[in-house]
Every structure is written in C-alpha cells, then in structure tokens.
Amino acid sequence: MRVLLPLLLSFIAAALVGCGDARSSVVIATPPPFVKTEPVKVSAASSLGLSGIVRARTESPLAFQVGGRITARKVDAGKAVAAGDVLFELDRRDLEQAVRAAEATLSAAQSAFDAANADLIRHRQLVVKHFVSAQALQLTEDAVRQASGRRDAAHAHLNQARNALGYGRLRAPADGVLMDVSGEVGQVVAAGQGVAVLAQSGKREVEVYFPERVVPPATGEVLLDEVGLALTLREKAGAVDPLSRTLRARYTLDGPSDKLMLGSVVRARFRNEAATSEVFSVPLAAISERGTGPRIWRFSDGQVRSVPVSILALDTDQAQVSGPLRAGDHVVALGTHLLTENMRARELAR
Template sequence: MRLFARNAAADAAPPVPGSPARRWTRRLALPAAVALAASLAACGRKEAPPPAPRPVVAMPAQADASLPAWTLPGEVQARYSTPLSFRVGGKIIERQVRLGDTVAPGQIVARLDPADAAKNAAAARAALSAAQHQFDYARQQLDRDRAQARENLIAATQLEQTRNAYASALAQRDQAAQQAALAADQLKYTTLQADHAGVITAEEADTGQNVSAGTPVYQLAWSGDVDALCDVPESVLAGLAIGQRASVTLGPLPGQTFGAVLREIAPAADPQSRTYRAKLTLESPSPEVRLGMTANISFDNRSANGRATYTVPATALFHEGREPAVWIVKPEEDTLELRRVQVLRYDARTVTLSQGVAAGERVVWQGVHTVSAGEKVRPVPPLHPEDFAS
C-alpha cells in the first residue's frame, strides 16, 4: 500500500524543473500553442478588399483645327508720323496750312521772322568779301616775291613771311566762306517745308508765338502705308509672331474687311496698362480708310510655330513648382502622371497648350488639387461638356 501511494503521489506531483519529463512537456505544448494561435488568427482575419479607383473627370485631348479666335480693339494710324519744326528759333509770322490739309514734298507750311537771320547772313557775306580781298592781295604779293626771289632781289626770310601771310589769308577766306554758308542756311531755316507728302494731323504752335529750335509746329502723317495699332495683353502675347496675318474691320465701314500683317511688337510692356503695343500694316486700304478710325483686329487662328495645339478647360491646369502642368491618365494602368506643359494663351474659361500633350491622351479636367501622382483612377466624362466650352 505504501508503495502504491508513493507512486501515485509521484505521478500527481509536478515535474521537477530541468527534468526530462519537464522538457518533453514543453516540446509537446509549443507546437500545439502555435497551431492553436494560427487557427484562431485564420478564423478572425479576412483579406481587406483593394480601394476602389477614384472617379475623375477626364477626356481625351483633341488637336485644335484652329486656335480659338481673339479680337482686339485698335485704331488706324499712319505708319510714319513726324513733327514739323523749325531748325532755328524765332517768332512765327505766317502759317500756310491748317489741320487736315494735304501737303506735298517741299511745300512751305510756316515762316519765322527772317530779320535777324537776314542781318547775320549779310554780315557773313561782308566778312567773306573782306577775307577774299585779303586772300587776293596775299596771293599777288606771293607771286611778286617769288619772281624777285628768283632774281635774288629779296632775302629768303622775306619770301617765307609772304608765304605765311598767304596761308593765313587762305584760311581766313575759307573760314569766312563757311560762316557765310551757315548764315545763309540759318536764313533758309526760317522757312518750314514739308519733307514728305502727307496730312497735317495736329497744330502745336500758332502765329505770333516765339518758338525755339525743334519745337513742333505741326504733326505730319505721311502718305502711303497705313497701320492698325492695338495693345496686346500678356495672355495673348505668346500666340503672336512677326509676319502673322490678321483681319481688320472698321467701325465706320461695316461689311468691309481688310487684310493686315503684324510687323512690330513692342519689346517692353507699357508701365501703366501692362500691355504690348502691336503694329499691323494694312494691305490695300481703300480711300475710305481714314486715320483715327476705330478697328477690330482678329488674328489668324494658327499657332505661331505651326505645331498642334490643344484647348482644355482652365480647371485642368495645375502646376509643378512654378511651371504649368496637367494630370494625364496613363493608358492601361489608369494611374495619374503629372506632366509639364507650355501654355500658348489664356482665355476666360480655357487654356491653349502648345507642348506637353499628345492627341488622344486623357487629361483630367476637374479636381486637379485633390489627386496625387500614381493614384489609381476611373476616368469618367463630364456630365455637361458644354459648361467647359469657351
């Protein structure tokens, strides 16, 4: 009985740490625990479904058949317009033309009081006459002294003095001649003549007024080439190039359209309006075209560099740093790519792109600030495409 009791007690007692029984117990319990945990985890965890692609409004890019037309207000002006002014100062005593008169080359348009200029011219002529007399005397004296020197009748130093007097008289004669010519020109300048044929467009001095040299008396618009002038905003400037064609309509001449060619763009903007002055030459203007007429200038609807352009809503424009960019939906992957573009022109509701987009590529039209690069999307068309039209 004692032996049985001791064996039973031994079986009931826990294994001693480090004993073989203890080690076998741990070896059997560990795999069971791992299997139990794995089975519990498999029962409690389910695979999370992938996020649904975000719907974005995107449309394939289509090359513009022609750029959206823009029309700028302008006015008709002569290609060349110069002020007419006296080259000397004085008092205006006569004006022979008035505002709007047509003048011919060389026609006298105004006169100054010539009294002072005439006196200066007379004094210069008198000085020239005296210098000429001194020169003639010195020449005759030189001829006599040369003849006497050949006969050894005078000393060599006297001949040298005569030659010196002759050279001085010659220089004085030439100086007096130039002074007389200048005085004659000053007298001629008291008469104002038109240099070119044209029309008087402004009167800036009146009879009896004292004017200085260079003060404008008239404004003369030359006959010949006629220009149409307009102020171009910065948003349109990138689409213009020298030689580009345009059509011009004039308010007072309804129903008539004139061709024009862009010949000049101001290199700097006006400091007040921040616009650039553009000048276009009208081709074959009719006699009814008058200076100062109001004009509507419509530029030819073509890209300045001949490349295809793409017009997208203004809401599609994003940025990459300081450069403009748009979101492109990659084909097959339907993921987003941010791509830099070059904007040819900005309009009220659209932008025209000249680089960065190819035909058929899907461009995100809305929500460009809520997406990110590489994001999976689902392109959808706009509900009302007409809302994005220019």
C-alpha cells in the same frame, strides 16, 4: 443661525455679480459676407479679337531747324499738303542780317587773300633778283595760306547763314495730311520744338496692343463693312509697357485703305495662338485691376483668393482669359473691389 444667514446672503450676491460679468463679456461674431459666384467655362473661341488704331506708316513731327518768332501759319490740322508747301514762317530779319554779316566777312577775307597773293608774287620776283631772302618768301607763302583758310571759313559761314535763312520757312517734307498743328502766330519757338505732325501718304497701318503673355501673330484681319482686310505684322515692341503691361505691334494693311480715317478705332481679329493652355470664359465683372495686372477672385473652402490672368478678348458681358484656372472653378462675379486676400465669405446660392 444668525451668523450663517449673512454669509449665505453674501455668497448669493457674489454669484449673481459673476454671472452678470460673464454675460457682458460675450462677443457676437459677425458672419462672413455673401458673394455672387459664377463657374469658369472653357472658351470655344478660336480667334482673338482686339481693338486697333489706324496709323500712317510714317508720322513725322515737324519743327524749325532754327529758333525764332512765328509770323505766319498757313495750314490747319486735317489739311492735305504736298512736298515743299510752306507751313510756317519765322521772323527773318535777324536771319537776313546774319547773311549780310557773313557776306561782309567773306568780302574782307577775299580782299585779304588777294593782297597776300599779290605780295607773294612780288616777293618771288624779288627773290630772283636777290633783293629779299628765301625766309621772307616763306613767310609770305604762309600768309597766303592763312588768308586762304580765313576766306574758306568765311565762305562756309555764309553758306550756313543762307541755310538758316531758308530754315525760316518750314516746308512739308513729303505729301500727306497734317494730323496736328500746335504752332501759333507770335509764338517763340526753339530749334527742334515741334509745331505740327505730318502723316505721310502711303500705306496705312493698324497699331494693336496685345496682352503681355500673347505673342503677336504674323497675320490677321480688320473687319470693314463686313469685309476683311488682311494684316501683316511689320514690327513689334521689344519690351512690355511697364504701365499697361501690353505689347505694342504694328500691322500693315494689305489692300485699299482709303476708307480708314487716321486715328480711327477698328476691330482686328487674329488666330488665337497665344494660349499654350486652355482659354476660359469668365464674367466681365469678375476682372479686377488694382495696378498689378488683371486678376480674378476664386472662391474655395469659404475663402476668396486672387488669381493673375491674361485678358485675350473682351465682349459685352464676357472676357476670354488664360491663367492657372480649371473649368468649374467658382469666381466672384460682382463686387471684386471689396475683396481682400484670403477673406472669409459665403457663396450666394444661384
């Protein structure tokens, strides 16, 4: 009996230690987070509304054709100018010296040509009298041709120098309004370096950026004071912008556009011909953008998965989208920036 008692106590102690280890190894599982969802609805919108920017038909960057230091700036941004108005002036001293040097070169070339021509006349008279050979006459004729070529080159250089002197004044190429003026007095500019941007007078256009899956319609309208101004497609970009994933299009405004200020944002409306499938309405907060295009997060079977979509229109709290969706799908309406692909979640009761 004395032998069995210690063994029994040892067995009970080992059993108690084992039970303690089992309790400490239990891991408490964290339940999946709740997500707020909203059902996808089929949109009844028949038009596509997008923002556009008013542009001039021709926007000309202006620059000097020669380099130099700006000595005079005669205009500011927003000023209306006429064709031929002087906008900037360069330091013309070096240009004037270049003209004088070209004039001197031309004068010397003309004198050399006159001397060679007089020599040719004398040699022709001497050949008749057999005082010089025909070979000497031929050499004289060659000298005249060379002198004539040098004179013509000097004359061309003089014309170039005079043109460069004229380029020292930058003039407006057409009537219009200066959208931007960046050149300053004292600034040294290179030939071709932009100093201003001129919006030429004429018809105004509206520049619109469409989602990449939307083909820009041929016509549309701009709403101005409850009045619609017709738009006609003039050109569209040949490729989608790699950063914004949008397609640029230019529309000509048909009708008076004097009230539209250059650079202003207007509301353009187009017939919704972009979606070959249904157009859906989702909460604006459901749109997620992480550098790979707009997406929404669909909740299904206790998991969330991202679905790529194209944004067709935006409202104050709703977005019109197209994509691989079905009416009635539940999408996450808040906190999409916290979600990851195939993440487990629980739907918050609505």
